[in-house]
Amino acid sequence: MILTPEQQALLDGSRGETMAKVVKTLVMYGDAFGAERMVPVTSRYGHTVISFGLKAIKPVYELYDQLLDGGLASAQKFTADPRPLDPKVPSSLLEDIVFKKIMYTDQKPYEEQLRRLGITSDDGYTCTCYLDEVGNKPNEGEVLSWAESSAVVYANSVLGARCNRNSGIIELMGSIAGFVPEFGLLTDEGRKASWVVEVRCSKRPEAQLLGSAVGMKVMEDVPYVKGLDRWLGTELTDEACAYLKDFGAATASNGAVGLYHIENLTPEAKKQGEALLREGAQLYVIDDAELERVKQSYPVVWKDPEAKPQLCFIGCPHLSTSQLISWADRIEAALRENGLGKVTVPTVFTASAPVLKALEKTVYASKLRSYGVILSYICPLMYMNNPLCKKKAVITCSNKLRTYTSARYYTEDEILAIITAKEAAK
Amino acid sequence: MRQFKGRVIVPGTCSAEALVSRGGFNTLASYQMALMFGDKAVKCGDQNNPDIYKKPMLGKALCLPMTIGSTTGGMILYAACSMGKQPACMLFSEPIDSLAASGAILGDVWTEAKMPVVDTLGGEFLDYVRSGMTVTVKEDGVVEVE
Numbered sequence: 001m002i003l004t005p006e007q008q009a010l011l012d013g014s015r016g017e018t019m020a021k022v023v024k025t026l027v028m029y030g031d032a033f034g035a036e037r038m039v040p041v042t043s044r045y046g047h048t049v050i051s052f053g054l055k056a057i058k059p060v061y062e063l064y065d066q067l068l069d070g071g072l073a074s075a076q077k078f079t080a081d082p083r084p085l086d087p088k089v090p091s092s093l094l095e096d097i098v099f100k101k102i103m104y105t106d107q108k109p110y111e112e113q114l115r116r117l118g119i120t121s122d123d124g125y126t127c128t129c130y131l132d133e134v135g136n137k138p139n140e141g142e143v144l145s146w147a148e149s150s151a152v153v154y155a156n157s158v159l160g161a162r163c164n165r166n167s168g169i170i171e172l173m174g175s176i177a178g179f180v181p182e183f184g185l186l187t188d189e190g191r192k193a194s195w196v197v198e199v200r201c202s203k204r205p206e207a208q209l210l211g212s213a214v215g216m217k218v219m220e221d222v223p224y225v226k227g228l229d230r231w232l233g234t235e236l237t238d239e240a241c242a243y244l245k246d247f248g249a250a251t252a253s254n255g256a257v258g259l260y261h262i263e264n265l266t267p268e269a270k271k272q273g274e275a276l277l278r279e280g281a282q283l284y285v286i287d288d289a290e291l292e293r294v295k296q297s298y299p300v301v302w303k304d305p306e307a308k309p310q311l312c313f314i315g316c317p318h319l320s321t322s323q324l325i326s327w328a329d330r331i332e333a334a335l336r337e338n339g340l341g342k343v344t345v346p347t348v349f350t351a352s353a354p355v356l357k358a359l360e361k362t363v364y365a366s367k368l369r370s371y372g373v374i375l376s377y378i379c380p381l382m383y384m385n386n387p388l389c390k391k392k393a394v395i396t397c398s399n400k401l402r403t404y405t406s407a408r409y410y411t412e413d414e415i416l417a418i419i420t421a422k423e424a425a426k
Numbered sequence: 427m428r429q430f431k432g433r434v435i436v437p438g439t440c441s442a443e444a445l446v447s448r449g450g451f452n453t454l455a456s457y458q459m460a461l462m463f464g465d466k467a468v469k470c471g472d473q474n475n476p477d478i479y480k481k482p483m484l485g486k487a488l489c490l491p492m493t494i495g496s497t498t499g500g501m502i503l504y505a506a507c508s509m510g511k512q513p514a515c516m517l518f519s520e521p522i523d524s525l526a527a528s529g530a531i532l533g534d535v536w537t538e539a540k541m542p543v544v545d546t547l548g549g550e551f552l553d554y555v556r557s558g559m560t561v562t563v564k565e566d567g568v569v570e571v572e
Binding site: 021024025028029032033049050054055056057059060062063066103147148149152164165166167168169170171184219220252253254255256299301385386387403404406 | 435450452454455458459461462463464473474492493494495496497498499500501502504505508509522523524525527528529531532534535536537
């Protein structure tokens with residue numbers, strides 16, 4: 001890799017040993033992918049995936065102490081993934097002990113580290129930092145140093161920004177240095193698609209199921225998806241963006257997708273069309289039967305597969321305002337039809353603090369609460385990262401949550417039916 | 427015995443028993459429970475990976491096509507290296523992915539752990555190697571399997 005004189009000086013220790021190690025890490029990272037140079041990070045804000053003060057990863061906080069002791073902070077403010085705890089979310093006494101005394105003992109000191117390193121604000125904790133209410137929405141073509149698989153795939157695909165699937169820690173180092181190695185999704189060539197996905201379903205496919213199928217098939221490759229504009233249209237409306245948010249999160253967690261193109265809809269696909277396809281791109285046809293096959297392949301890892309659902313999480317990634325409103329309307333109609341006033345399974349909707357604050361200005365926050373729904377800024381994935389949850393029958397319509405935890409996946413319609421059933425479904 | 431030649435990402439040598447994931451290795455799902463609750467054998471916690479689910483990973487020659495999943499992946503590998511809970515080596519049949527590379531490099535630059543990493547060993551490598559076989563990694567990226 002060819003470094004500028006300034007970058008070489010940093011590598012040689014002009015700003016101290018710690019900064020030299022930061023730059024060495026970025027250089028090795030670039031070398032692994034044949035990067036020839038560093039490019040400036042041009043977005044206003046960064047985003048870090050590490051939002052949790054987890055005792056088990058103490059070495060990460062020790063490394064961050066090294067950075068701070070070396071006088072380093074992020075050159076740009078950044079947002080972070082959601083917090084792992086929220087007292088509003090139901091938990092048993094035993095879970096409380098596990099959360100507070102065993103798992104997240106380092107939460108407060110870590111949040112203090114993030115303040116010193118440059119987090120935007122106390123409300124800057126969400127995986128959907130790119131929503132208008134949160135304000136970390138990069139422009140097309142900007143170079144990012146982000147991590148969080150669902151945010152990276154959204155920024156690349158829907159916003160047309162440029163970011164590799166960076167890991168936690170590396171993303172912060174890019175923000176500290178102010179430059180990142182140029183390879184992969186930062187290059188025009190790296191953004192070309194090596195898969196054509198043809199969607200031939202009879203109705204609009206469930207976003208999280210379609211994303212799962214695509215992710216499992218193409219893994220880390222870039223797919224070019226045809227046929228979705230039939231249902232999503234050709235403009236990035238709130239509804240289309242919410243769909244793509246959930247679709248992308250599933251592609252990234254069930255596979256390793258960092259960028260997808262949706263024909264006639266996402267920015268690069270609209271401008272370049274099939275010129276984005278690599279020669280010899282493979283074909284993957286998805287119909288109703290294929291989606292059903294994928295859904296049936298998910299293992300049920302509940303201790304008792306016949307258990308009655310005890311908790312429902314909706315919002316991984318965090319919900320948008322339009323999704324919260326849509327859910328409120330659907331729950332209201334279903335409860336009315338079933339002669340019920342409240343959901344029959346404890347249900348948590350998760351969204352960023354700024355989105356929840358905005359919702360409070362509408363009738364929908366109080367409506368949802370009146371139906372028994374809990375509104376939280378929590379990260380459900382972090383909440384469920386403990387063995388106690390394995391014994392708990394948790395349901396979700398998030399394929400990301402299903403992948404990383406014992407939560408059982410259902411489609412949105414199935415979830416609605418379960419949480420509004422007169423007797424909670426078995 | 428067969429030899430395969432790959433590209434060195436993190437240099438080093440080792441000899442260890444193979445643990446083979448034929449599908450993508452989900453780093454977060456594989457490590458999260460083991461790291462969080464101090465599992466000494468570091469058993470794989472990824473229920474979606476039938477090849478290695480519940481099998482000990484500590485000290486094994488982890489053979490895989492690539493890593494997948496959450497972008498905490500590199501940070502998790504770094505934490506495993508810091509705590510001495512890393513595999514003996516990581517051997518990729520495909521070109522390394524950005525998350526695995528991050529973890530391997532962070533482990534190399536910021537910790538004392540020695541975890542050689544070799545990529546692009548090819549599909550034949552993954553077809554040939556079986557869990558339980560002995561794998562030897564040489565300095566130049568040559569991997570012997572017997």
